[in-house]
Amino acid sequence: xxxxxxxxxxxxxxxxxxxxxxxxxxxxxxxxxxxxxxxxxxxxxxxxxxxxxxxxxxxxxxxxxxxxxxxxxxxxxxxxxxxxxxxxxxxxxxxxxxxxxxxxxxxxxxxxxxxxxxxxxxxxxxxxxxxxxxxxxxxxxxxxxxxxxxxxx
Amino acid sequence: xxxxxxxxxxxxxxxxxxxxxxxxxxxxxxxxxxxxxxxxxxxxxxxxxxxxxxxxxxxxxxxxxxxxxxxxxxxxxxxxxxxxxxxxxxxxxxxxxxxxxxxxxxxxxxxxxxxxxxxxxxxxxxxxxxxxxxxxxxxxxxxxxxxxxxxxx
Numbered sequence: 001x002x003x004x005x006x007x008x009x010x011x012x013x014x015x016x017x018x019x020x021x022x023x024x025x026x027x028x029x030x031x032x033x034x035x036x037x038x039x040x041x042x043x044x045x046x047x048x049x050x051x052x053x054x055x056x057x058x059x060x061x062x063x064x065x066x067x068x069x070x071x072x073x074x075x076x077x078x079x080x081x082x083x084x085x086x087x088x089x090x091x092x093x094x095x096x097x098x099x100x101x102x103x104x105x106x107x108x109x110x111x112x113x114x115x116x117x118x119x120x121x122x123x124x125x126x127x128x129x130x131x132x133x134x135x136x137x138x139x140x141x142x143x144x145x146x147x148x149x150x151x152x153x
Numbered sequence: 154x155x156x157x158x159x160x161x162x163x164x165x166x167x168x169x170x171x172x173x174x175x176x177x178x179x180x181x182x183x184x185x186x187x188x189x190x191x192x193x194x195x196x197x198x199x200x201x202x203x204x205x206x207x208x209x210x211x212x213x214x215x216x217x218x219x220x221x222x223x224x225x226x227x228x229x230x231x232x233x234x235x236x237x238x239x240x241x242x243x244x245x246x247x248x249x250x251x252x253x254x255x256x257x258x259x260x261x262x263x264x265x266x267x268x269x270x271x272x273x274x275x276x277x278x279x280x281x282x283x284x285x286x287x288x289x290x291x292x293x294x295x296x297x298x299x300x301x302x303x304x305x306x
Contacts, residue, residue, distance in 0.1 A: 036189030041244040091194040152246060
């Protein structure tokens with residue numbers, strides 16, 4: 001359950017970014033082939049984090065992700081959000097809704113050395129304020145270099 | 154919803170293998186790094202398919218998987234089943250329960266050219282009857298070379 005809450009927290013943060021202004025991060029269009037870490041579902045459509053979420057890590061960032069530290073410049077994590085389809089006793093993923101991104105950038109001094117971004121399914125950037133909408137909550141995970149989710153073997 | 158049912162069906166088949174005798178398939182221990190395709194949750198513990206499921210495809214089998222045909226000898230698909238953790242409005246994956254496998258093998262003439270296997274989290278084979286417990290249901294997907302699940306962009 002602790003793991004659920006942590007992942008919910010990081011998801012909450014990336015989604016909360018969507019309503020703020022500012023960004024400056026390119027869409028990492030190749031994320032679909034990156035390492036899948038774990039998944040989570042928030043089935044309530046009224047919830048701000050509604051969706052079937054996955055976490056993907058760029059292959060070069062995987063060792064740091066597994067250790068929970070040591071992220072190198074350019075290390076990138078992605079969380080796509082899909083529709084939640086329920087039926088026949090199963091909860092499945094539907095269409096892609098949006099894609100949230102964290103990328104290591106030492107020039108992002110106000111947000112712990114990470115750039116935060118969010119994109120629609122076509123890769124178009126959504127407005128956000130990385131500091132207020134994203135990093136403020138990620139501060140809670142300073143001991144893990146501001147990354148909430150953890151590797152699932 | 155159609156997609157949910159199809160995936161539920163394939164999951165049902167691989168899990169139904171677990172109670173039968175016979176196997177003959179090595180554990181593909183490197184599956185965790187393969188291409189993630191999609192995921193599904195069956196949260197009811199009383200359901201035979203209980204678990205948080207992912208589908209992973211070996212990189213060399215990905216093109217065939219995306220086309221729904223053309224699987225080459227040795228092509229392998231894996232479906233790990235994890236515990237379902239519910240709390241705080243989220244459904245998350247817990248500990249790994251078991252791993253189901255399909256591997257292309259032209260000598261498996263009684264099961265459509267696929268070997269079916271299932272393993273515990275340590276990689277120990279579980280007993281199964283590939284024909285009765287697995288392939289009988291997969292016959293319904295002959296037009297997709299007996300694979301139920303489909304690529305999620």
